[in-house]
Amino acid sequence: MSHSLDAYLILAGILFSIGTFGFLARRNAISMLMSIELMLNAVNLTIIAFGAFIPTLKVQGSVIALIVLAVAAAEATVGLSIVIAIYRNRKTPLVDEYDTMRD
Amino acid sequence: MSWADLATIAPLAAAILVAGLVIVTDIVLPGRRVPALIVSFVGLAVVAGLVIAVGAHPATAFAGAYRVDDLTTYLDLLFVAVIALTLMFAPDYLAARDLPLPEFAAVLIFALSGVLLISASGDLLILFLGLELMVLPGYLLAGFAKRDALSTEGAIKYFLLGSFSSAIFLFGLAFVWGLTGTTRIDGVATALRAIVAGSTPLTPGLAMGLAFLTTGVAFKIAAVPFHYWTPDAYQGSPTPVTGYLSVVPKVGAFALILRLFVGALGPLSADWDIIIVLLAAATMTLGNLVALTQDSVKRMLAYSSIAHTGYMLIGLAAWSSPNSRIEGLEGLLYYGAAYAAMNLGAFAVIAALQRRTGISSQLESFAGLGRREPFLAILMTLFLLSLTGIPPTAGFFAKAYIILAAVQAGGPAGILAVIAVLNAAAAAFYYLRVVVYMFMREPRGEPAPIFLGRLMRLGLIVAAVLTMVLGLVPGLLLPIVGNAARALTL
Amino acid sequence: MNIADLPLISLITFVPLVGAVVIAFLPRNQPGAIRVTALVFALVSFGLSLLLLVGFNPTNPNFQYQEVHDWIPVFGIQYKVGIDGLSALLVVLTTTLSWISILASFRPIKERLKEYMISFLILEVGLIGVFVALDLFLFYIFWEVVLVPMYLVIGIWGGSNRIYATIKFVLYTLVGSLLMLVAILATAFSFQGATGSWVGAFDFVTLRGFAATSGFAGNLQVFAFLAFFLAFAIKVPMFPFHTWLPDAHVEAPTAGSVMLAAILLKLGAYGFIRFALPIFPAAARTFGPLIIVLSLIAIIYGAIVALVQPDWKKLIAYSSVTHMGFVTLGIFIFQEQGLQGAILQMINHGLITGGLFLLVGVMYERTHDRTIAKFGGLASRAPVYSAAFGFFVFASVGLPGLSGFVGEFLVLLGSFAYNPWVAAIATSCMILAAGYLLYMFQRIFTGELSDFLRGLGNHLTDISPIEMLTVVPLAALIVVFGLFPGLLLHMVQGTVTTVLTELNGVSAIRVFFWQ
Amino acid sequence: MAIPDALPFINLRWDDLLFIILSVVLVGSGLLVVTLRDIIRCGLAMMVCFAALAGLYALVGAPLVAAAQVLVYIGAISVLVLFAIMLTQTKAAPARLVFQTQALPAAIAAAVLGLLIALTVGATNWNAVAAPIRTGTAILARVLFDQFVLPFEIVSVLLLAAVIGGIFLAKREEDGPA
Incomplete structure (x- = not known):
């Protein structure tokens, strides 16, 4: 089982779906952010799995995964700083309460 | 990395350096606006010069990961111009709200480096990184008025949906990479060509990867039904940022589409063109219908920018027909430039109106503008006429070109041409409503006169002149656009 | 320097x-200068057009007078202007009515005079441009x-x-014209596909060839x-695309109504004759009968609705x-007299309706009301005005000797040759039209002075010399063209012959079950 | 005494066993992240999830990525998230309002998506080898600084931009109505 690419990919797919669900269903901005992190991790798992099981992609996989990791870190930084800024204004982390603009 | 590589990425490196320099300037001379502006504008001029210098000799660097061709040069110059215009429109607005200019300029120029990267990428990974480098500063800019609840609110929505779509895009990218074994755009194209030729079958995995990529991109350009973050993000952002957001990330995403769909997935165009046709039709129609019901001009322009995305998608749909490959791309690229000038101009007028805080962008606040501020009102009329597509403005010629390409393509794209003009007629209603308020309604009370900074005035005039020139003498830009389009199709 | 060397059309x-x-x-604070400047430039353009x-x-x-310059060479798009008899007449009609309208706006327009004059002059540019x-x-x-x-x-x-009126006007017009844009591009592309080159793809003469x-x-x-x-029918306007017209007319200021009625409505008819018939002759033959039916409906419908209008201007x-x-009927019977009559009718309608709207505007200035029922006995208080109005009413009715008669008569003659029934229907409507116009004249001008008018007291003055100056040229032309229709017919004979020659060799296209 | 290759009795290889355990932990903690009511616990579950992923990376032969995963995701991002949670979750934050009203459709959509991915994966021939290949650290470094030097540099620019902007947005202003 651990020698099967399919198993890893399906696992990544499940994680991606969990993240998607969290993003669509949660109301809290930080929860949504965490869901996105899960999705990005699913991507990384996919990449690593390809790297491990397809000889031509071997080293590339690890490198791309590292890059994705760094991008995720940058995104988290930006997202959390926005969350903090908005919390100063609105005192609530619930996204669907940010509806001042809808008439 | 070699010296040749370094020389090729000089514009990109320069843009990053300029962003850093602006920060340094702010550290050395804290809180000063003029030095930061000077550094920014000089820096942008240098970047533009380097773009032209490097663009004179199409080349690739980093083993094909980075490629400079005529398309790169055209898009880069367009982006530099848009960033410069945004920097002209922003200072008045920011000063009135006590927001720092140097940070704004630095983040804006970081975003510029992102789009420079997109337009020059020969590699899917670079493409993705460019995309991130473009949108991350965008999130920050959207929330730049950090004491304003609307601004941060727009920013968080923009951020969450943007990151969500990035994850989807990346997931698709992983599958395409895993199945084609490469992230180079040429490599992917070669692999796909083999599939089309029938020597290898199209696997379900690859199809899924492509589906994820398309979905991610559709979010990025705010195509219907992936558009729903746009209005909130646009309305909440500081107005000069809204102008920026409605142009750079959108045209940048189209640059990505050109590199991705035309460059890499081109061989499969017969499979995805109907999707593009449907996306285009839905996007322009829904964008226009919702814009019809808006009372806030800023929000109305946000929805109308969705509609313009639809018009630009027609160019892509036309490309996928062999009759009109060049024309479709030319139309798309021309539309990008025209759209940039007129849309930035329209948002700049709103920004000028909001120079004093507390002014909303409701239609009411435009009442009697023709009498109070003839300069702004006439420019706004010009921009709105151009957005409507009335000759002899840039918007007209761009639309005519897109329609010509669609007519030439025939088939489903030909039907798009008719849908597009009916949409344009419907759009006239809401654009002209603003004109009605400006010239045909009297203001309530006695609004104070608006003071326009010199940069703001200059920027507005530049945008207006561009809007007129691109409509009157399209022959100036057409050869450039043609070269850019051919660079991609070769 | 010779006149022929000047780029006369571009100048105009x-x-x-x-x-x-x-x-x-x-x-802004010098209304006098603004008015005079506008009038002078309109007069210069008028004078130059006479040179044409x-x-x-x-x-x-x-x-x-052709002028050709490359504009967007990639697609063979040129700045190409030139005139034939039809265009020449319409250009002169435009320049004439432009300065008259500007003169007629001197008194009524006090608000935002500057913007008004700018709009009017740009309107003139567009109108002349369309015709050349x-x-x-x-x-x-x-x-x-x-x-x-x-x-604006x-x-x-x-x-x-x-x-409401202006938005309706714009939306109607835009829908039609944007579809026309698609058609223009499709035509050009089809030409390019057939010849392999963009050269001449937008050039009318090449396309006609x-x-x-x-x-x-x-x-x-x-x-x-x-x-x-669709684009032209909305502009004409033909039934059932006419509903923008009454609103726009009623709401427009006097000079706007004049330009609208006298020139803008001609754009559609001009488009049919100039572009639609020569470039798509077979399709024109296909849809000709349908358009004749629509024209007849328009003739009957317009007459009946006018009969019951309480508002002077709307009538x-x-x-x-x-x-x-009558104009579209004359065009689409594809027959020499019909086409001649249609063109004459275009010119005459411009002169006559222009005059009528000017005169309505004169009275509106004084009364600020246009309800016919409130008027009565005007002839006793404003005899000169009444005489002038009567003159235009008779011209409109088609009194022989005035120009309105010739055009309608020719159209009827042509339609009789096409189909006697068509001629019969059209003729009966002419009589109806005479009826409602004269009925209106009788209600407004004859009899006892109405209470409403009496209440106006000294405000109700007769027509002033400047106002007279605006309608006299029109009246003079009406008389001249009525007595010597050959002047016009001579001018447009070339156009008529060319258009009909091209139509003759062609038969209709089969569209589904049609034809 | 040598450890047998496979688990006695059920004949399950050790690495398969490890895979199963890690997968269960991964999916379980992932589900907890998106369903738990207390957001602090969500954050903690996310750390567990990241740790399981690091284990999987090590198992499949990418030890460096596993190390980076621990450093960046657990050491930096999770801590940042927890920090933000602490900062924003005042007593007023209603922990009961966890889900949107359309949580059920979202769940169905996500389940369909997962199923679709699984089916697609099963139906595709990936040209994969039978056993994972290990990636050496030395060759990785060479590739990173040679073939991938441009992406590497860009990522650092990206982080720089994010940090500059992040600091601006998140810093409290002395004079402003914070």
């Missing part, structure tokens, strides 16, 4: 634009340029319900003709629907 077209720019730099007539050679079947453009792309641009100033004129200086020799494909003709038809607006119905 763009002199008003120069005037608009000059006015833009005049100070002097040098025009009616026996030369080609376009004259020989490149389809250029034609489209002028066609749209007309829209914006007219929109109605929307800013119009009556109480002006915004192509249509006469190889001809465009049937389905393109059908589509493009329908798109052109004249609906009478335009009837008169323009």
